[in-house]
Amino acid sequence: MSAALAARGVTLSYGRRPILDDVDLDVRRREVLALVGPNGAGKSTLLSVLAGDISPDKGEVLLEDRPLSTWKLREMSRKRAVLTQEHRISFPFPAVDVVRMGRSPWRGCPEEDDDERVVAEAMATADIERLAGQPFGLLSGGEKGRTSFARVLAQRTGVLLLDEPTAALDIGHQEAVLAHARAQATAGAAVVVVLHDLSLAAAWSDRVALLHHGRVTAEGTPSEVFTAPLLSLVYDHPIDVVAHPVTGDLLVLADRRALVSREETA
Ligand code: ADP
Numbered sequence: 001m002s003a004a005l006a007a008r009g010v011t012l013s014y015g016r017r018p019i020l021d022d023v024d025l026d027v028r029r030r031e032v033l034a035l036v037g038p039n040g041a042g043k044s045t046l047l048s049v050l051a052g053d054i055s056p057d058k059g060e061v062l063l064e065d066r067p068l069s070t071w072k073l074r075e076m077s078r079k080r081a082v083l084t085q086e087h088r089i090s091f092p093f094p095a096v097d098v099v100r101m102g103r104s105p106w107r108g109c110p111e112e113d114d115d116e117r118v119v120a121e122a123m124a125t126a127d128i129e130r131l132a133g134q135p136f137g138l139l140s141g142g143e144k145g146r147t148s149f150a151r152v153l154a155q156r157t158g159v160l161l162l163d164e165p166t167a168a169l170d171i172g173h174q175e176a177v178l179a180h181a182r183a184q185a186t187a188g189a190a191v192v193v194v195l196h197d198l199s200l201a202a203a204w205s206d207r208v209a210l211l212h213h214g215r216v217t218a219e220g221t222p223s224e225v226f227t228a229p230l231l232s233l234v235y236d237h238p239i240d241v242v243a244h245p246v247t248g249d250l251l252v253l254a255d256r257r258a259l260v261s262r263e264e265t266a
């Protein structure tokens with residue numbers, strides 16, 4: 001089956017600085033794809049290109065086999081929803097109105113009849129019901145993140161592009177958000193999620209793409225990509241990959257032994 005969303009030779013520079021270099025990536029239905037890599041690797045830029053918010057200098061993105069440039073914005077908004085890294089909305093509207101914004105692509109469609117039910121469900125999933133009436137600008141970072149996640153869910157699209165949806169979330173809500181992304185994939189959605197916590201990525205994704213200096217350095221299952229030598233090289237820091245003694249889950253940890261022995265000998 002063809003990919004729900006596919007990047008083909010995506011290349012982009014800002015000024016003379018290459019940011020994305022010939023990126024090929026398939027985003028498949030029923031799959032959570034984790035996009036990982038160091039700060040500045042190009043993850044958010046790639047997500048914006050996949051979303052159609054930024055056009056590449058070279059290459060293209062296909063949504064359901066059609067170049068993004070041929071899609072109308074509204075039509076595209078019924079297919080893919082995007083959670084950006086910054087929750088920039090600063091208007092004094094209550095959180096529930098932010099979630100309702102997710103329904104705007106469906107205005108005038110039969111789906112509009114479901115608006116209130118869909119908004120209520122999304123708010124319950126994101127655990128923000130008690131924040132419904134609070135001005136968005138006054139919410140904590142994690143609460144803003146969960147409200148934006150609810151907005152994305154309310155959009156009811158088959159493709160979800162989530163840029164660090166777990167940033168600023170407590171451990172319970174991190175798990176809840178990724179469990180829900182996972183459930184969406186199981187139900188047929190194609191999900192891309194940018195994550196910094198590699199243990200979370202290992203636990204919740206089917207496939208990982210490791211971005212480094214604007215290139216996909218490695219792609220595969222978490223156990224294929226998350227090896228100590230590769231991660232230590234890409235992150236320029238000693239990293240350990242161990243299996244959880246009970247569950248066998250991959251745990252990716254900073255290896256501090258070199259640091260400790262350096263201090264001991266100092
Ligand atoms: P990541 O999300 O992996 O941390 P980004 O995709 O946000 O990285 O950014 C990749 C690189 O591109 C960074 O070095 C960043 O400074 C640069 N960059 C991002 N957006 C712009 C822009 N609008 N103009 C110039 N440089 C940018």
Ligand code: MG
Nearest residue numbers: 043044045085
């Ligand atoms: Mg980013």
